[in-house]
Amino acid sequence: TRFLGVAGWPCGHSKSPVLFNRLFEHYRLNCHYTRFEAPEIGPVMEMARLISAKGLSVTIPFKQDVMSYLDEIDEAAQKIGAVNTVVFACGRAYGWNTDWIGIRKPLAHLSGSRAVLLGAGGVAAAAAYALRDLDMEIIILNRTPEKARALAERTGCRFGAWDDFDRTNPDLVVNATSIGMQPDTGSPLRDDQLKKEMTVCDLVYTPPVTSLIAAARKAGCTTILGTETFVYQAQEQFRLFFGIDVPDTTIREILA
Ligand code: ATR
Structure with missing residues (x-):
């Protein structure tokens, strides 16, 4: 099983675990999505590397802090000045921004x-x-x-x-x-x-x-509605993590 998760403080309100775990079932992916709730992002990044996590969603208040723990950052994320998606691949950590x-x-x-x-x-x-x-x-x-x-x-x-x-x-x-x-x-x-x-x-x-x-x-x-933007940012995250284009209707059904 590969782990993914949302890193935030707090992140108990996040809808991502329910959404992603349902999508893993749907696509039969041997993955589990959890919450990494911690007051600092450094130890979360360290642990994510130790357990060979596949990726992270990053939320408040770490979207800026996480940038100093990454090997590469996408151009849009650099311009926005915030990363909300981390993909681990080949021992490196890549940062993206799917909010925009x-x-x-x-x-x-x-x-x-x-x-x-x-x-x-x-x-x-x-x-x-x-x-x-x-x-x-x-x-x-x-x-x-x-x-x-x-x-x-x-x-x-x-x-x-x-x-x-x-x-x-x-x-x-x-x-x-x-x-x-x-x-x-x-x-x-x-x-x-x-x-x-x-x-x-x-x-x-x-x-x-x-x-x-x-x-x-x-x-x-x-x-x-703001929920629309959540649907599409999650769709883009799933594409970055797995290369799979999930129909937005599937995401809406799960969130309903
Ligand atoms: P976020 O990550 O959600 O963007 P933020 O960086 O703290 O959070 O920004 C909050 C935004 O909401 C700011 O533009 C803030 O205005 P200020 O820059 O003047 O603080 C705005 N905001 C929050 N509460 C507000 C209020 N009661 N009236 C007007 N603007 C408010």
Whole structure:
């Protein structure tokens, strides 16, 4: 049996073990997916090598720290500044970022749009990379404007202050802040800022329907849930681990 797992602190909430173990059954792979819950990533990486683990999903707060334990890092992950997937092969550890691919997939039909990206943290960096890859015209708004400026300069986007939203007139709004994540029930925007012509994507997926998504539906907007991005980032991880393209419908059925 080869081991894989999610490394985080905490990571008890992760849906990955259930998802991956079901996929191993489905594809008859002699693997087991577990949780490596530890306060530091160094010892987890050491143990993963000792037990010849096949790979790791890396989550909060290790997506940056893990980078110093890798032999090679994919170009997109380097630009985003975060690794969420580690593949062990031939005694080497390879780092990837599948978060941006998960964000890109459900937004691909909106390439070239005018987008407002709310937030400037780790999730926002992956989102900025995805939106740039889709040739969008992006303005990053953040509560702390200096962080919006830093991310905008690093990714070639524009930036502004939170209050600038009403002057932006976007086709697409992506929430990459943590506002709305359980137990917070807030929304990053006022209801009157949502117009029916907008597509609203919330990268928060606990709960699946956030206050922002509920308000956007009420306003007649097209909405994209954060769970969609999880589906596609997991699909990409499975491809990196095993070279198998799992249909997104299979992943959705398991998560339902
Ligand atoms: P993550 O890995 O989820 O991106 P992060 O790097 O801590 O986490 O970033 C959290 C983001 O949510 C930041 O953009 C943060 O804004 P600041 O840079 O001003 O801190 C944003 N955020 C969190 N709580 C917020 C709140 N109550 N109002 C506005 N923005 C908030």
